[in-house]
Amino acid sequence: MTRLQVWTLLGVAAMVWLLVLLGPILMPFFVGMILAYLGDPLTDWLEAKGLSRRLAVSVVFLVLSLCLIVAFVILIPLLGRQLGQLIEALPEMFNWVQTMILPWVREVSGLDFSTDFDQLRQALMANWKETGTFAAGLLAQVSRSGLALAIWIGNLALIPVVTFYLLLDWDRLKRHVRDLLPRRYEPTTTRLAIQCDEVLSAFLRGQLLVMLSLGIVYAVGLTLLGIQFGVLIGIVAGLASIIPYLGVIVGLAIAAIVAFFQYGDVLYLLGVAAVFGIGQMLEGMLLQPLLLGDKIGLHPVAVIFAVLAGGQLFGFTGILLALPVAAMVMVLLRYLHERYKNSPLYEAEGPPRGNEDSQ
Known part of the structure; x- marks a missing residue:
C-alpha cells in the first residue's frame, strides 16, 4: 500500500470519527445542504436568464419558503385531523372486520382467525395508546427543558440561513473543491463526481x-x-x-x-x-x-438498506446522508468494476480445459 493510500484511509477514518462526534449538531447543515442542492439548478437557470446570483437565490429561497409555509399551514393540520379521525375509527373498524370479514373467511376457507385477530387488535390498540403516552411525555419533557427547546428551535432557525448561504456560494464551492484536487487525479475524480451528480439528482x-x-x-x-x-x-x-x-x-x-x-x-x-x-x-x-x-440506477433493496443503515449508525443525520453516500458508492463500484474488467487479472487466460479436467 502506497503512502498516499495510507493517508487517504486515515483521512476517511478521521472524517467518519468526526461525523460521529458532531452528529447532534449536523442536522441543520445537512438539511440546508440538501435544500441547496435541490435548488441549485433553478438558481442557475434564473442566472442564465440575466438575474444576478444573489437575486436568483432570493427568488428560489422565496419559492422554497412558500412551499414549506403552505405545507405547514394547510397540509400538516389536515393530515393531523385525518390521523386523529383514523385513530378514533380504529375500534369500529376492528369490530367490523371481526363481525363481517372473519365469519366470511371461516365459511369460505374453514379457517378460524378470531383468536389471532383479537390478540392482534389488543396489541395494536395498546401500541397506539403507548405511542400517545410516549409522545405526550416527550413533549412535556422537551417543554420542561429550556435548553433542549432552545437547541431544537435554534436548529430549525439555522436551516434557512445555511440553505441561503450554501445556495449563494454553491458554484464557487464546487470550483474551489475542484481546484484543490491533485492534477493527476482531477479528470477521473471530476468524471466520477459528474456521474454521482447524475444519479443523485435523478433520485433526489x-x-x-x-x-x-x-x-x-x-x-x-x-x-x-x-x-x-x-x-x-x-x-x-x-x-x-x-x-x-x-x-x-x-x-x-x-x-x-x-x-x-x-x-x-x-x-x-x-x-x-x-x-x-x-x-x-x-x-x-x-x-x-x-x-x-434511465439514470437513477439505485436498486430498491439498496435504497432500503442505505436508509436503515444510515439511521442505525448516525440517527437522523445518517438518514439524510444515506442516499447521497449510496449514490457515490454505487458510482465508485461501477468504476472499480470497469477497471477490473479492463485489467490483466480479468483478461488473463486460464489453463487449458483438458488440463483442468485431468487434475
Whole structure:
C-alpha cells in the first residue's frame, strides 16, 4: 500500500470519527445542504436568464419558503385531523372486520382467525395508546427543558440561513473543491463526481417529484370519491412509491379496505382501482420517462438498506446522508468494476480445459 493510500484511509477514518462526534449538531447543515442542492439548478437557470446570483437565490429561497409555509399551514393540520379521525375509527373498524370479514373467511376457507385477530387488535390498540403516552411525555419533557427547546428551535432557525448561504456560494464551492484536487487525479475524480451528480439528482429531484405527483393524484382522486382519510392514504402511497410498486400495493389495499368499510359497495372499490390505475399510467407513461429516465440506477433493496443503515449508525443525520453516500458508492463500484474488467487479472487466460479436467 502506497503512502498516499495510507493517508487517504486515515483521512476517511478521521472524517467518519468526526461525523460521529458532531452528529447532534449536523442536522441543520445537512438539511440546508440538501435544500441547496435541490435548488441549485433553478438558481442557475434564473442566472442564465440575466438575474444576478444573489437575486436568483432570493427568488428560489422565496419559492422554497412558500412551499414549506403552505405545507405547514394547510397540509400538516389536515393530515393531523385525518390521523386523529383514523385513530378514533380504529375500534369500529376492528369490530367490523371481526363481525363481517372473519365469519366470511371461516365459511369460505374453514379457517378460524378470531383468536389471532383479537390478540392482534389488543396489541395494536395498546401500541397506539403507548405511542400517545410516549409522545405526550416527550413533549412535556422537551417543554420542561429550556435548553433542549432552545437547541431544537435554534436548529430549525439555522436551516434557512445555511440553505441561503450554501445556495449563494454553491458554484464557487464546487470550483474551489475542484481546484484543490491533485492534477493527476482531477479528470477521473471530476468524471466520477459528474456521474454521482447524475444519479443523485435523478433520485433526489426526479424521484421526489414522482412521489409528490403520485401522492397528489391519489389524494385528489380518493377525496373526489368521498373516501375517508383520502389525503392521508394518498400521502402514504406517494411516500411508499420510493420503492417500485410498493406505493400502489399499500395504497390500493388501504383505500379498498376503507372504501368497503365506509360504503360496502363494490362500485367504490372499482373507483379506488381506477384512481390507482390512472396513477400507474401517469407514472409509467409520463412521470418516469420525463423526470427519471434511465439514470437513477439505485436498486430498491439498496435504497432500503442505505436508509436503515444510515439511521442505525448516525440517527437522523445518517438518514439524510444515506442516499447521497449510496449514490457515490454505487458510482465508485461501477468504476472499480470497469477497471477490473479492463485489467490483466480479468483478461488473463486460464489453463487449458483438458488440463483442468485431468487434475
